[in-house]
Amino acid sequence: MSKRPLTVTSGDDARADPLARERFRECMGHFTTGVTVVIAEGPGGPAGATINSFTSVSLDPLLVLASLSHTSRTLEAVRVSARFTVSVLARGQQDVARRFSRTREPFPHEDVSRSTDGQLYVRKALAYLSCRMHSLITLGDHDVVVGEIDDMGIEQGHPLVFHRGDFVELGLGEGWSGGR
Numbered sequence: 001m002s003k004r005p006l007t008v009t010s011g012d013d014a015r016a017d018p019l020a021r022e023r024f025r026e027c028m029g030h031f032t033t034g035v036t037v038v039i040a041e042g043p044g045g046p047a048g049a050t051i052n053s054f055t056s057v058s059l060d061p062l063l064v065l066a067s068l069s070h071t072s073r074t075l076e077a078v079r080v081s082a083r084f085t086v087s088v089l090a091r092g093q094q095d096v097a098r099r100f101s102r103t104r105e106p107f108p109h110e111d112v113s114r115s116t117d118g119q120l121y122v123r124k125a126l127a128y129l130s131c132r133m134h135s136l137i138t139l140g141d142h143d144v145v146v147g148e149i150d151d152m153g154i155e156q157g158h159p160l161v162f163h164r165g166d167f168v169e170l171g172l173g174e175g176w177s178g179g180r
Contacts, residue, residue: 032163035093037100038066038145039112039120040084042077046120048108049074050101052162053142054086062149064129067142073103078145082133085115086147087122089160094167096122097160117151127154 033052040047053067066086068075078084089097099108100122112120121128131147161168 029164032161032168035089035097035160035162035167036066037087037089037097037122037125038068038074038078038084039087039122040074040077040081041120042073042080044073044077046107046109046112047073047077048100048112048120050097057146061134063134063146064131064149065144065146067139067144069142070138071103075143075145078133079136083119084131084133084145084147085119085121086129086131087125088127089122090124090126090155091158091160091169093122093124093160097167115151115153119151121153125155126157126159128152 034054036051036054038049038051038054049068049072051066051068055065057063057065064086066084068078074084096108096111099105099111111122113123115121115128115130117130119130121130129147129149130151132150134146134148137144137146158170161170
């Protein structure tokens, strides 16, 4: 592994240093993640965003968090409706991920269905979680939305995975159970 030293600055110096931002993005790209789509319905209709900054928070109560850019139409819809769904994408859903990542394109209605509680989620996703907004925290250039789970669905399959700026396949070697 080649190590390229970087003097990390803090505060205003770090925000003004494009090299530090690029190195941070490169560093974080080494963290392999799943791929999710957050959907919310606001006054202007449904909005969705592809994200990988998603995780569970609590089992009691059931809480998850998602990080959305301040400029996201999806964030605005979450703020207004106080509801959202997170769909965990399956292997082979790269095109779906790309459609939801385009900020100025129309909402891709062909990719969604309604959950049992009436919320939109991505069709054929491995899982979806329908949430009520629990809290909203502004951090840097994103807002962290914490949601309490109202409904969820689970399918069988393998996850869509993102690593170093691209979709990749997991090496499903020995010991891999292939899901439940």
